[in-house]
Amino acid sequence: MKSPKPVKSHIIKQNKTMAKLNFGGTEENVVTRDEFPLSKAQEVLKDEVVAVIGYGVQGPGQALNQKDNGINVIVGQRKGTKTWDKAVSDGFVPGETLFEIEEALEKGTVICYLLSDAAQIALWPTVKKHLTPGKALYFSHGFGITFNEQTGIVPPADVDVFLVAPKGSGTSLRRMFLQGRGLNSSYAIFQDATGKAFERVISLGIAVGSGYLFETNFKKEVFSDLTGERGTLMGCIQGIFAAQYDVLRANGHSPSEAFNETVEELTQSLMPLVAENGMDWMYANCSTTAQRGALDWWKKFRDATKPVFEELYKSVATGKESQRSIDLNSQPDYREKLDAELKELRESEIWQAGKTVRSLRPENQVVEA
């Protein structure tokens, strides 16, 4: 079965800055490099100094992509930290393109606020001091602004405030950029003080390496993002992996059989087919026996998990999730505690079995000379 070539027949309208596309019956605005080429982004940003504050996961991806795209980008990071050293080894030069946070805040005309969401609270008074009229405050999440009663982040009225939220890890943002591809991002404008917020935010979105940008607002971005990462993208998927693996093991299946039928086949064989051309196409490339069973069972799983997703969404919308994240991630030893929980996951039987399974992939095998 051949996968179809990408077609432009979904486009309903296209003008110089945007295209309107049909997403399963709903029309939405998107911006791609077709409407907004990199040369235009470079022109819009030519007099700006983009200060990327924080060099954790998104910081490196966004700063390096902008640098490679010819944008005037500097990094603000605490000296003497591991991430300062990482910025140096990534090619940022102390005193030229790498500064202490306050110095970068002073120099930047666009402030990309890429500290962890909890850390943004502590640094906010410092950031605010440097937000002089006409500057832009850029986020990659709607968190700080939407939950401002919890974060205290209330920007002055005379700066632009917007977001570009890459829909994936900063690691993928960089990898896909280097492959000549782009990661999808959403964008939103919270405050347009200069009248130029739109061209600024889209230019930054293209410059950080987005494939296409879709429109949202701060609240929708953070509600959907928190739901997604707690749900199918990260939390739920580990939950259903663990449930199926446990049932197979309890019924006498070996770890390698249980892992292969739960994780390895999904990530290596079936999900790439879903990514390429949708669920029905993946089904159509499996046996009729498998198709019969999957079609019979998927609705039962939907119905069993939907109440959990409803509970999750409510927990996000009432601010319970953001509060928990702020409380726990503001503790001085939050890193050690997270690491301990990750260690528990890593040392669980399923992921230990996975380690051995992965070592058997051809690309991981050491070839003896």
Ligand SMILES: NC(=O)C1=CN([C@@H]2O[C@H](COP(=O)(O)OP(=O)(O)OC[C@H]3O[C@@H](n4cnc5c(N)ncnc54)[C@H](O)[C@@H]3O)[C@@H](O)[C@H]2O)C=CC1
């Ligand atoms: N991790 C990701 O790939 C994604 C992150 N985002 C958003 O991007 C933003 C940045 O997230 P990450 O890159 O994950 O952040 P992170 O958790 O990796 O932290 C970024 C930086 O914050 C610094 N930092 C931590 N506490 C600090 C403090 N008290 N003072 C000064 N610096 C401090 C760290 O040194 C690090 O360089 C967040 O709003 C997040 O929600 C959005 C999409 C994906």
Ligand SMILES: CC(=O)[C@](C)(O)C(=O)O
């Ligand atoms: C990678 C991403 O988009 C997440 C999962 O929402 C996040 O890291 O916060």
Ligand SMILES: [Mg+2]
């Ligand atoms: Mg996300």
Ligand SMILES: [Mg+2]
């Ligand atoms: Mg997130």
